[in-house]
Amino acid sequence: MRVSKLFTKTLRDAPADEVAKNAQLLIRAGFVYKEMAGVYAYLPLGIRVVEKIKQIVREEMNAIDSNELIMTGLQRREVWEKTGRWSDETVDVWFKTKLQDDTELGLGWSHEEPIVEMMKQYVKSYKDLPVSLYQFQTKMRNELRAKSGIMRGREFVMKDMYSFHATSEDLAAYYDKTIEAYKRVYDRLGIGEDTYVTFASGGAFTKFSHEFQTVCDAGEDVIYLHRDKNIAINEEVIDDAVRELGISRDELEQVKTAETGNIFNFGSQKTDEMGLYYTGEDGKQQSLFIGSYGIGITRAMGVIAEKFSDDKGLVWPEAVAPYAVYLVSIGTKGSEEADRVYEELTNAGIEVLYDDRNERPGTKFADAELMGIPKRLTISDRGIESGEYELTVRSTGETKLVAPADLIDVLR
Amino acid sequence: MRVSKLFTKTLRDAPADEVAKNAQLLIRAGFVYKEMAGVYAYLPLGIRVVEKIKQIVREEMNAIDSNELIMTGLQRREVWEKTGRWSDETVDVWFKTKLQDDTELGLGWSHEEPIVEMMKQYVKSYKDLPVSLYQFQTKMRNELRAKSGIMRGREFVMKDMYSFHATSEDLAAYYDKTIEAYKRVYDRLGIGEDTYVTFASGGAFTKFSHEFQTVCDAGEDVIYLHRDKNIAINEEVIDDAVRELGISRDELEQVKTAETGNIFNFGSQKTDEMGLYYTGEDGKQQSLFIGSYGIGITRAMGVIAEKFSDDKGLVWPEAVAPYAVYLVSIGTKGSEEADRVYEELTNAGIEVLYDDRNERPGTKFADAELMGIPKRLTISDRGIESGEYELTVRSTGETKLVAPADLIDVLR
Secondary structure, eight states: OBGGGOOOOOOSSOOTTOOOHHHHHHHHTTSEEEEETTEEEEOHHHHHHHHHHHHHHHHHHHHTTOEEOBOOSEEEHHHHHTTTOSSTTTOTTOEEEEOTTOOEEEEOSOOHHHHHHHHTTTOOBGGGOSEEEEEEEEEEOOOSOOOSGGGSOSEEEEEEEEEEESSHHHHHHHHHHHHHHHHHHHHHHTOGGGEEEEEEEOOSSOSEEEEEEEEOTTOSEEEEEETTTTEEEEGGGHHHHHHHHTOOGGGOEEEEEEEEEEEEEEETHHHHHHTOEEEOTTSOEEEOEEEEEEEEHHHHHHHHHHHSEETTEEOOOGGGOSOSEEEEEESHHHHHHHHHHHHHHHHTTOOEEEEOSSOOHHHHHHHHHHHTOSEEEEEEHHHHHHTOEEEEETTTOOEEEEOGGGHHHHHO | OBGGGOOOOOOSSOOTTOOOHHHHHHHHTTSEEEEETTEEEEOHHHHHHHHHHHHHHHHHHHHTTOEEOBOOSEEEHHHHHTTTOSSTTTOTTOEEEEOTTOOEEEEOSOOHHHHHHHHTTTOOBGGGOSEEEEEEEEEEOOOSOOOSGGGSOSEEEEEEEEEEESSHHHHHHHHHHHHHHHHHHHHHHTOGGGEEEEEEEOOSSOSEEEEEEEEOTTOSEEEEEETTTTEEEEGGGHHHHHHHHTOOGGGOEEEEEEEEEEEEEEETHHHHHHTOEEEOTTSOEEEOEEEEEEEEHHHHHHHHHHHSEETTEEOOOGGGOSOSEEEEEESHHHHHHHHHHHHHHHHTTOOEEEEOSSOOHHHHHHHHHHHTOSEEEEEEHHHHHHTOEEEEETTTOOEEEEOGGGHHHHHO
């Protein structure tokens, strides 16, 4: 991509009402546009980060045999009434709307109920189990406050997965498998070391559910952490959990975190409520066990932006960066050479954002830093004379000289 | 993909209230699930078709230098009031909702206004023009009736593109370029020959706009067609158009069509209303010219399903088929060989849906036909003995024998 063809511009200032660091940086660098509090459009650079995060999650969910689909935003009242979750008193984040004939509809803030309802069409017998489904869905949640930028949106992208099992043992095994898949996701996103499987409040079937909490100063949660024993406990269940685990609260460190994922064992409560059963090998009707597993895609992007940034701007980990290389041309010969190198790298499958604008080097360098592209490649008249390009690593600021012949190897 | 891992099942019957052929077939074949009238979930097979259509459109929009982004579903009242399009009297398809503080919001049925509003941040000078943007967005439209399956959804996927220009001449040139890009899209989707650039009602700036109308018995539009002269006119402007073009109405054939795309020249009306201007080379404030260009992604899928189907089911064109090959194994040796061939084809990059179920051949063949996968490859015990696989083309029903060594070449 040529910067000259990118319609966004870096901005000196974020909107005055934007208090979250992630959104301030993402707006200034041209990744997102604020439509209203908690509601952001994703611009060309931003959509590339979203898609990279989605692709990592997609690969790991496919690897545990989950099927991708996409449910609907518009929701029927009858479906949610079956579990008592239609009422605004029970669920305080509904956006509601109406058809022209006054039929009330909701906007999906979660999809457990409609997925269970749908599966009545497809799950009849033990032969149809187990099955796992997931989607990347734009969720709408009518949050009272939305001050954490893209970390808490009123409209945001979530990966939600649902698994259906004949026995609680089979569900438990898949639940554990999903924990491992999630760990791989966070590792690949570059936040694995700071993300903890955390005990959180459970439901009718299990004492605890599990959250994935990522250490982050801007997070809205507090967890208690034992780094050596790799134990993490959400504040909300700290009393129960220390008792259960036989540890002392004094051993635990209190840290601020953002919930980047959660997994929940519903047992057969929801399926029983909604009337989804299967016929066992013995021909008898049996209860069906389900789990639900979420990863906040845009929230993860916000957390990464918070954690990987400095006073100059964003510092994307390579796996989610919108482009791998920011190519800067300086001078007339530099531009000609950069045109050629841009083609060459692009043809080699390296993703390059090429700053071909007629701007001062300082402006180009500052934009490269604000956008947080992992590597900056500078081709100048002077460099061409000495037969060297300059390669600067965003995260460390280190610069080294690279001979043109070695370039592709160095960048791969 | 193994059919045994696909959670959907083909159904003998579509829901009784589903009157549209496209939805009947897509539901029976397991591509979509009906949530309510005009609101469909896209299941694993369906989402693959949607993504293939999107990718074709994406490539053609990128080729005319448009930038992909994604705007928001939630919409602010103030933005739409600037052009008088907030009122339910003016726009009768709004879904409205409310924040917890009672602020009224709308759900995006189109995105012209928010895009123009956003561009105030990025377009200041003639140097920032021209620019073109597009998105794949889930639109919500509160349609009074929704009886055409996925051809008219209350929730549906649309590609909408917007271009911004310094002069009306520059807009006109891009408008023409987009017509050519759209023709390439419809050609690649397999409906190019039946899709006509059609005169439709214009606006303040132009006498006519252009629709892309695809001949389709289930379509909701009527156009007048001169096939030899390649002239198509929407019923709504027939009187004006025949006069303008100097042709006789008697020469024209009346056909039913579905509007699969439209392009509209807004001139500077909307930008003037909303206060988006640019500074010219002379330092003076100038009006800005915009065009808007839509393609109904899920509607196009519905039209393709309507047009390419027979009494046995769907017949996808190769470019949008969820899989290229439906692999059927028959017998014990057949299954072992099919396992091996499935791996081999998948590794060669050929998309295979492998029916590895323990079902009768007739059941597998019927599902292959209902799902409309372009080629069916049958590997049976008998075939292995004679050293041949059976390859059947869905569209023609023709079967030929293929030697294992030639398989990949034949399928590529």
